[in-house]
Amino acid sequence: MGADAVAFPADREGARLRALALTGLSAAPDVGMERFAGMVARLLDVPVALVSLVEADRQVFPGMVGLAPPWAGARQTPLSHSLCQYVTASGRPLVLADARSEELTCSSLAIPDLGVVAYAGMPLTDAEGNVLGSLCAIDTSVRHWTERELRDLTDLAAACSSDLQLRIASGHREQARREAQAARDTAEQALAGTELLLRAAEELTGATTLSDVRRRVRDLVSGPLKPSYVGLILLQDGALQRIADPDAVLAMELHHERYSEHDGFPTARALRERRTVTVPDRDHLVAHYAPEAVAAFDSLGLASAVCLPLHGARRLLGVIVLGWPQPHEADLRERAVLTAVAGYTAQAVERAVFLEERIHVAHQLQRAMLTAVPEVPGLELAALYLPAVAHDMVGGDWYDAVTLPDPAEGPDTDSDGPLDAGPRTDARRPLAVTVGDVTGHDMHAATVMGQIRSMMRQAALSRPGRGPAATMNDLERALQHLPLNASGTLVHAHLHPLGADRGWRLTWTNAGHPPPLLLRPDGRTRRLDAHGTLFHEALGAHPRTDHELVLEPGSTLLLYTDGLIEQRGRDLDTAIDDTAAALAAHSGLPLADLLRRLAAQVAGGGARDDIVLLALRTDGRT
CATH class of the missing domain: 3.30.450.40 (GAF domain)
Known part of the structure; x- marks a missing residue:
């Protein structure tokens, strides 16, 4: 016998079910909800991830990854097969290492029929606090969820709740529009x-x-x-x-x-x-x-x-x-x-x-993805992100810097995972840096940016010794198989130490991005103009080229997005030249101060797009 369906708070159930209806979601795939389920599966590395909306007598899955037949085809189960109903009824997260050993869930038919063993579910809420369902991660074996996994799941549930709230607001607007239309028709007759x-x-x-x-x-x-x-x-x-x-x-x-x-x-x-x-x-x-x-x-x-x-x-x-x-x-x-x-x-x-x-919320999500740059012996690094002046512009601009495993050592298995970019205290290690811009100025651009950033990290870390062009090809091959609808530009570079007082070897590839700027120790600047086409899932993976030069001790490398140089009525080449001149003029500043000065001098106070700056300076120390 399966567990009985739980009782939902009677005073809120009517409002909750009305809110569910206004989302327009049911037992059918939805592109947005599928994207959230896919992000859960990738970030938490679980075989099953669900966006589960709990109705009066069933749960439906507009977003789903990994569920087996016949449930995958039906995209719904009765509540006898639902652990998400407990999240919905309590309004609190439900985290189980082994659902079979818990009194609350041990008799649920989700265990034998759906193969649920480990379960982590976070509430999905509307603007009034009604719990509509759960964003959940499921494993088929015993699993002790980490704080980081639960934090990621909580953040994704908040973003998914915002999406649901927007759908509900749209439903309200449509309902209000119909009511207003009736009133308008009456008024227009008179x-x-x-x-x-x-x-x-x-x-x-x-x-x-x-x-x-x-x-x-x-x-x-x-x-x-x-x-x-x-x-x-x-x-x-x-x-x-x-x-x-x-x-x-x-x-x-x-x-x-x-x-x-x-x-x-x-x-x-x-x-x-x-x-x-x-x-x-x-x-x-x-x-x-x-x-x-x-x-x-x-x-x-x-x-x-x-x-x-x-x-x-x-x-x-x-x-x-x-x-x-x-x-x-x-x-x-x-x-x-x-x-x-x-x-x-x-x-x-x-x-x-x-x-x-x-x-x-989207700006907070974007800033959360732009983590601190690592401490790298022999390099000074700094990054700056400035949102667009227009309040409703949420961009896909990003930067990243992560230390790489030594090719002789293989993948960095001692880290916390492929996203680990924390400070290191060992000898100088290779470094990967990226600055990119995903097309769009909305929540989709911000979330796609986070996924592309993670995929670039994974590709760079998983196979040490390969150049940036190979990393870029890995990304483009992945985009052919993932429903991200992603396009944009980026510069991806690897730096390898050459020994005491010999500087660093820079290898980079450019996918249609504004050219990096190099400031030499003697004060001369150089554009690193070599570049290829932008990335787009429709273009697929095509040959990318690695370019290489040596950064002498005392060199400064600047990567940036087009928000720095694009202004109405201003020539791009002139703007890049102005940036190079400012880079040379203020070279004596600490990098963090230098980036703020560049943003103020080149872009001014009225940037129409997000701005990302990433700079590194070599000092030749071991």
Whole structure:
């Protein structure tokens, strides 16, 4: 007999199942979920990895690696075969070295029928904390999970949860869109010829930040309704927070930037009472609201206003306010239009908040992948990553530096694994360095970047003695067989010590990347121009060339991404020459300071793309 299905918290089950439905995922493969399962299988080196979503009477696998027939074809099991249901019911990770020896799980049919022995599952949650399922790693033999494996699994579960939350938000938007469409159809029958609602749907859909929402709403309603002021106030951490006008500094918005929903403002009343509040003239304002509200109206030259609550899919978001310099009382037609505009604004606010949070998570994920450079006797190394000025740009730029096993010793079996790049205290060892740029500026680019970075490390470490071109070919062959949809550019180099005071031998290959710059001890600079084509899964592995030279003691090598040199209206060759000149001019600085100076001088403060810099300096010491 199998274990009975566990009971889920009754007060949350309805909301949880509704959130599951909004993801649009079920017992069918999904490209994004398959990618997360594949990352788990590769990072934790397990035979089975699942994105399991737990429904009322079954679990489904939109992402799956390694499951045997017939389960692989069905992509679902009854809950009698589910360990993920325990994660979903408890809301906590479940980590088992041997599920057969645990009282909770020993009778589960997942053990005999699916071959589950070791299990590690992390909760997948929506924005409200409802647990939708589990991202899990499964082994068919007893396994004691390491802290590093569990940390990686936790990070991947957080990224997977963000993806699910975006799908849910999209589902909410679609549901809200359908409801708004019905309301709009009704309003348009009474307001024949008006284009405002159509424009609202088009304009606000493209807003990506809260400031952008404020600007678009202001520009949208200023024409047809002719208000002199449009404000956006959001409920944040129990208080009302004004979103400042991005194009004008208004003293009132600074003075009353944050206030309580219990204060005597018409906007606070609209929020408290969850209804539209009108101020038809100044006499009404003075009679019903606080002196601070009157002063705020006077500072903006307003005599009347309409305040509309912003109802989100799950909660009240805030208030939008329109003000006029003369008495103004909205009629039924205008109220209908404003209510619809408020609905579109609420959707735009929800989307902007979610995107900002998701982009923040993506930036954190990207920075987490860019680890510290190792300490290498005989070399000074430094790296710098600067995100793009545009908040919604999440790039695929990366750097890496890892010490290599001596070819005579074979693979480095004493390390913590192929990703080990920690400081070494032994004699000088060979070093691999890479700077690359994966095509795209989104979560996909950041996650693909992490996978390519790991594959390059693995290829460089697994077969010591081979050159960078061979490592690059390994990557390109792998890309032909993995569904990453990856393309981009990179420079990959190996450095080998030549002995006391003789410098280092540099061997590199360039896949369509901007040329590295070499600063010689005598102050002259050189572009390392030799390069091949970019990498792309459709191109496959094709001949790559190793190039070689000796770095004398006191030489500096600079690798960088195109964010440093690409600026609108600027010639790339000129930008590279400027970089070389700055490299020579500031050569006396420590490398970390040198990289910051180069970024400030060459790219300035308005970089439109991410910037990665990696530099090394030889000192000839043993």
